[in-house]
Amino acid sequence: TQLLEQSPQFLSIQEGENLTVYCNSSSVFSSLQWYRQEPGEGPVLLVTVVTGGEVKKLKRLTFQFGDARKDSSLHITAAQPGDTGLYLCAGALRTDKLIFGTGTRLQVFP
Amino acid sequence: GAGVSQSPRYKVTKRGQDVALRCDPISGHVSLYWYRQALGQGPEFLTYFNYEAQQDKSGLPNDRFSAERPEGSISTLTIQRTEQRDSAMYRCASSSHRPSDNSPLHFGNGTRLTVT
Numbered sequence: 587t588q589l590l591e592q593s594p595q596f597l598s599i600q601e602g603e604n605l606t607v608y609c610n611s612s613s614v615f616s617s618l619q620w621y622r623q624e625p626g627e628g629p630v631l632l633v634t635v636v637t638g639g640e641v642k643k644l645k646r647l648t649f650q651f652g653d654a655r656k657d658s659s660l661h662i663t664a665a666q667p668g669d670t671g672l673y674l675c676a677g678a679l680r681t682d683k684l685i686f687g688t689g690t691r692l693q694v695f696p
Numbered sequence: 697g698a699g700v701s702q703s704p705r706y707k708v709t710k711r712g713q714d715v716a717l718r719c720d721p722i723s724g725h726v727s728l729y730w731y732r733q734a735l736g737q738g739p740e741f742l743t744y745f746n747y748e749a750q751q752d753k754s755g756l757p758n759d760r761f762s763a764e765r766p767e768g769s770i771s772t773l774t775i776q777r778t779e780q781r782d783s784a785m786y787r788c789a790s791s792s793h794r795p796s797d798n799s800p801l802h803f804g805n806g807t808r809l810t811v812t
Contacts, residue, residue: 630803683741
């Protein structure tokens with residue numbers, strides 16, 4: 587059973603558009619990570635957020651951890667075709683169990 | 697090696713056979729996770745080791761699934777009496793520290809298991 591729900595499940599946009607992906611749970615996490623996965627490969631870490639309310643920026647990507655450490659968002663500004671992929675959030679429970687979200691498949695068309 | 701290595705890359709087996717999937721983590725990595733992933737979806741947690749100790753096996757679907765990491769390095773995920781519903785991509789990941797230390801997971805390329 588997935589405890590982390592991501593929305594939207596699919597997103598298809600034109601180059602230059604902005605988008606936001608949401609990751610929600612009823613559980614509290616000690617930290618939350620975002621990964622990006624390309625076809626045929628394993629997920630690769632983008633960022634880790636630890637403190638409630640924390641905001642981190644990675645070039646055109648902005649990540650936010652909710653105040654209660656139950657949810658997170660990923661905002662991409664001026665999306666590019668190279669951003670295409672499967673975006674995954676992953677929450678670390680206090681037991682060190684790391685669970686992944688349901689995934690958001692992003693397709694950016696030139 | 698430079699990354700997490702999984703073998704075999706592809707495994708086709710007949711229903712009822714046992715299979716063993718191997719994971720060779722990055723040298724020195726403390727934590728090792730096994731996940732199962734359906735196409736286009738997030739990895740589903742199976743089990744997790746710190747060194748040789750299996751810390752959590754709550755994600756193993758049933759008692760046909762087992763995992764071990766006897767020397768705190770290489771791990772084997774074994775599926776007995778395979779069924780068609782076991783067909784999936786099985787991914788292993790390792791981490792230099794515990795996730796509570798905010799260490800990233802490094803994933804292998806996975807083993808694609810097909811049960812016919």
